[in-house]
Amino acid sequence: MSRLDCDFGPRQLAERIYKLEKAYPFVTISTIGTSVLGKPIYAIRIGSGDFRWHFNGACHANEWITSLLLMKFAEQYAHAFFTCNKLGIKDADELFHRCSLWIVPMLNPDGVELVQQGLSLQYPNYEQLLEWNRGTDRFHRWKANARGVDLNDQFPAHWEEEQERRAIREPGPRDYGGTAPLTEPEARVLMEWTLKQDFHAVLALHTQGEEIYWNYRNQEPPESKDWAERLARASGYRAVYLEGSDAGYKDWFISxxxxxxxxxxxxxxxxxxxxxxxxxxxxxxxxxxVEALDLSPS
Known part of the structure; x- marks a missing residue:
């Protein structure tokens, strides 16, 4: 299997999204904004119900497998609804009419491309990226976007405290939250789009650890713990009460x-x-x- 076959980057995502939209007319594709380097950030909508769910992936560049996971889920969901079958153990038609789901499979397309393809001389800000990556053109450890900013440290939820905790003062592969919240277009468009869509619940897919974080500074609603435990039972993952972490998308949304x-x-x-x-x-x-969609009130 070639390296290209093993990767799932911005080009492969665009191809799969085009095929999904062409195959299933009830699937809506939109672009919520663009990355630092102008790549589109796609959103996929499936469902017509009143409850509004959002899933996103590849916030961190070297966690790009989350984009492939979400894309396969969107394809499986669309096919199950189209053929009047089940999605897992749930009825796809019931889920479809219970909630509306928006998926952003790849929030950080520039970073994903860096991880998968490495750095070439033709790349914008080549010298800066090489310096930020400690002199190597291999980016397999890179979590950040094309400006060396960790997008999951970019949200206005006790941002200053997270920066003090991280103690990273300059761009690099991970954990640098920028000079202020929402300096990066990827984080900014996700927040603005979330406000516009007024989602009832969100789920950010990362790797790795088989854990589910569901709380934030006691600001989460009472049902969050029960929902997390249901997600844990369905997946075999562990629901974790997390402390000492701020400025993430989930943190901002709950707050x-x-x-x-x-x-x-x-x-x-x-x-x-x-x-x-x-x-x-x-x-x-x-x-x-699937369990998350089933949590939506009927």
């Missing part, structure tokens, strides 16, 4: 809306997770995402 928000750490190993165990990881994630 702003006082609604359920989750960060799910899929799979187990070292990032980027290899595709060898993809089917096993997907099976757990699929069950978790």
């Amino acid at each position: 702003h809306f006082r609604r359920p928000g989750f960060t799910v750490e899929a799979g187990w190993g070292h990032n980027p997770l290899p595709l060898d165990n993809f089917d096993e990881v997907y099976d757990d994630v699929m069950k978790l995402l």
Whole structure:
């Protein structure tokens, strides 16, 4: 299998999204904004119900497998609804009419491309990126966007405290939250789009650890713990009460809306997770995402 076959980057995502839209007319594709380097950030909508769910992936570049997991889920969901079948153990038609689901499979397309393709001389800000990556053109440890900013440290939820905790003062592979919240277009468009869509619940898919984080500074609603435990039972993951972490998308969502928000750490190993165990990881994630849709009030 070639390197290209093993990767799932912005080009492969665009191709799969085009095929999904062409195959299923009830699937809506939109672009919520663009990355630092102008790549589109796609959103997929499936469902017509009143409850509004949002899932996103590849916030961290070397966690790009989450994009493939979400894309496969969207394809499986669309096919199950189209053929009047079940999605996992749930009726796809019932889920479709119960809630509306928006999926952003790849929030950080520039970073994903860096991880998969490495750095070439033709790349914008080549010298800066090389310096930020400690002189190597291999980016397999890179979590940040094209400006060396960690997008999951970019949200206005006790941002200053997270920066003090991280103690990273300059761009690099991970954990640098920028000079202020929302300096990066990827984080900014996700927040603005979330405010516009007024989601009832969100789930950010990361890797790795097989854990579900569901709380934030006691601002989460009462149902969050019960929901997390249901997601844990469905997937075999562990629901974790997390402290000492701020400025993430889930943190901001809970703080702003006082609604359920989750960060799910899929799979187990070292990032980027290899595709060898993809089917096993997907099976757990699929069950978790189906359960999430089933949590939506009927």
